[in-house]
Amino acid sequence: MRQYKFHIAEMVSAATGVDRLQLTGLIESPPSEEMGDLALPCFHLARVYKKSPAAIAAELAGKMTATEFVERVQANGPYLNFFLRREKIAAEIIREVRAGGDNYGKSDIGLGKTVVIDYSSPNIAKPFGIGHLRSTVIGAALKRIFLFQGYNVVGINHLGDWGTQFGKVILAYKLWGDDGILQENPIEHLYDLYVRIHQEEEKDPSLTHKAREEFRKLEGADSENFALWKRFSDLSKREFDKIYAMLRVQFEATAGESFYNDKNARVEKLLHDKGLLRESREATIVDLEKFGLQPMLVKRSDDATLYATRDLAAAIYRNETYKFHKMLYVVGVAQSLHFQQLFKVLELLGCSWAKDCHHVSFGWVKLGDEMMSTRKGNIVFLEDVISKAVKLAREIIGKGRPDLPDPEGTARAVGIGAVVFTDLAFRRETDISFDWDRMLDFGGNSGPYLQYTHARICSVVRKYARAVSEKFDSSLLILPEEYAIIKKLGNFHEIIDKAAEEFEPFHISSYLLELCGLFNAYYQRYKSPDDRIISADAGKAESRIALIDSIRYVLHSGLTILGLTAPEIM
Template sequence: MEELRKHIEKRAREALEEMGAPGAALAAEAPRDLAFGDAALACFPLARTMKKSPAAIAAELASRLEPDELVEKVVAAGPYVNVRFRFSAMARSVLWGVLEGRPPYGPFPARGKTVVIDYSSPNIAKPFSVGLIRTTVIGAALYRIYGHAGWKTVGVNHLGDWGSQFGKVLAALERWGDREELRRNPIRHTLELYVRYHQEEEKDPALAERAREIFRKLEEGDPGIRALWKEITDLSLGEFQKTYDRLGITFDLVQGESFYEPYLEETIQRVVEAGITEVSQGALVVRLGEGDEPPCLLRKSDGTTLYLTRDLAAVFHRWEKFR
């Protein structure tokens, strides 16, 4: 809107010069009532120098300000000249103002505060669902809004790249997988293997035991299993990036659950030191309340961790890094 006000002020100066008042200038202001127009020129300051009433000055000035590509209508109302801008000009002014960050649409002053926004967060080896697109778009919008409002924003893609499901996927890949097909269609092939695993699991107890064994070895750092897990992760990320590129989505950090693996022991120790854990049937748990409410599992009896353990590690790590 600023350029529209400057436009009418410039035209008013030129018209006033023709009226015998060279150097005279009027400031375009918001009218008291928007029903009168989008801007108003008050002619009171010119009465003494032009030796005319403000109403007479306004009437003559309005007659000289013909509509143009930006101005739709100019009407005198007593001592005021009311100006109505063309809708297309106003729309263009607002949109370009937003896109270019011009006042009053530009970024707010820095607040000195940080907000960490966790969005998208797809699961490795699984399709990018409509639900994930929803959280991706909402999260990206919040990231931009907070940034515009003066916050230091950190966008995190917290990948689901760890957990017992990888034992199942890798066990299925070991038994039925096609490595060439994996490279051609990574998401489709791993999903097919995951579905087949669950179809066969009840009929084949050895398959479930092998999946648990593979996940234990994954957590222990077995080189062969880690390499296969990383291949699947990289292939999945390549597929996800195609969607992000189409949507114009970016992140400051792409860190999966696996990133927090080195922090798991200190996370568990931090909770233990708080004095709220206990061992139940060989597992480390936190009681959340009285009665039959199930406890919070931090570490299973076989020594493996859970999603919640890794979430806690992420919370502690982000707090220390970004606070």
């Protein structure tokens, strides 16, 4: 619909002399159909011309004449409403979708630019929980959104594989670990040890000190600790890879924190040379008080590095390696202070690109009233969630369609789709309450609802049993539901743009739900031989199939971007 906004802005600009781009931004969609297809609120013009908005609207309505796209223009109070030529719009949009196919909605505004996205980034020696899933799902969706816009995208898995916490795991393993259990069930065993050391620490604070010492030794290349770390790390990565395969998530680089071990010293020197370092309470810090921020701790009192050091090293390394246009950190809201500090320190180091770094934060996943916490041990395992969802999908699928070609694969597609979509069904910043009932609700606003609608459209197109014609007659698409769908299809570009600008995949989720709602209402409303999609009238059937096959394309692209598969039968 973007092109028609431009067109209308041109018309109004010609009549008033007001800047065309400014007008484009003002044009909006009216709340109801009888108010036309696009509208220009005249409040701003009223200020310029010192007349009432209603008078301006009336006056402009008189000056406007019909055009190739605009059928009539009508003043409605302070609004100037534009009614488009439906036949023309229908023909253009459907042709555009069909010509583009899976490429419809793509753009090349990102050509030659690189976006680096840091996402997923689980901690080794810890289970992959529902919380990490959120970063993974949002990051992977953003990656596909930017690819859709022509950007070169580098997805980085910044594994949490270094730091004091491994001192804890190493210490716990030395105290209570069991090689046999580790071999058999690595993540579970490491997780038990991790929870246990946190509990024991409460009773015996000396453990904290011992754990730090273990990490200091690890950083000092102690061979025993290094071997243990390496083993934990390898076992964990193997588990994570299974999950990524299941979610079909890929990374261009897996460079965890340990990757920067040999790059921290250089950062420290840079900070030192800029005179940014200060000693405070025995630790090394960058004082950020004049920027209203807490100090950033760069090194511990025993000289071991901290995550801030490694994040600085990572940012500098990535800038040098990828020359990025933007860098996104898909990390929970709990770390927002850290990122403010990080970006500020980069700025102080003279990195002009610090402004291109964004913390794409997301809210908590709560369990009941509590925040999920690995340390407290109240987390939900991703594997349990997926296996329950797939099991439920298997039951539902088995009932309706005994002839389904690949029941197991479809059950997985739908079960995983339900889980993935749950993370995309809210705005990023919203805290999510983890709820089994909602996760396993395949109706309403859910992934399976979108997939179901897609399969349903595929089924109708199959039943039509003829090639979808490109020579359909758009003048036969006169039902209000048909026109509403056409306008919705025409909005796909704008939705992608908005999702990319705001780093918000939810806009796409919301759009797809609306699109499916329009289709389902349309589908169910008309049942007579003439009115149904596969109409007794061959011409109508041809046009309607071209229309719903266009929905199919957009739905398929949208689902793919979000990370869901779109089975043709389910």
